[in-house]
Amino acid sequence: MATNYAKYSQLINASTNYARRMKRLSNRIFGEVAIPTNPKSMKVVKIFSERPLHTNEEIIHYYPKHVETHALILKLRDYGLFRDEHQDFKDEMKRLRELRGKVKVWKRHLEEKKE
Known part of the structure; x- marks a missing residue:
């Protein structure tokens, strides 16, 4: 007997139009890239997902007194x-x-x- 989560994961991996739309919605909800993209664009996504530089202690206190x-x-x-x-x-x-x-x-x- 399959659980509801297993059914959901099978549905997401299916190649139907509904499954693709649900996968995109899931990615948008959880802050992931909605539509698969190339590695160059993924680099930009990674940069924007990191901690802002003005809150990083190593960068704030980089220069000497x-x-x-x-x-x-x-x-x-x-x-x-x-x-x-x-x-x-x-x-x-x-x-x-x-x-x-x-x-x-x-x-x-x-x-x-x-x-």
Whole structure:
């Protein structure tokens, strides 16, 4: 004696028009691909069925802590353990500007000196 589920599975595997329509409906209900498709389209289906990237912890915390890293690099540069060529260049340009007497005077600095 066959159970109702066995009868349903036999009906789904049959090649009748009704069986095909029921198979498509079942696939739509359970979130599967309704109509058989090629592997390239299945790749898109797989991508959309995965967890969204903005909720993935590995992607959210991928980049290092930039502020802390920058502060560490500045401290290492003060100790002479790290060479920042761009900052060295900016410091040299500032030094040469001071030697030529072309120092920029900011209003904010003038107010601080008065106090």
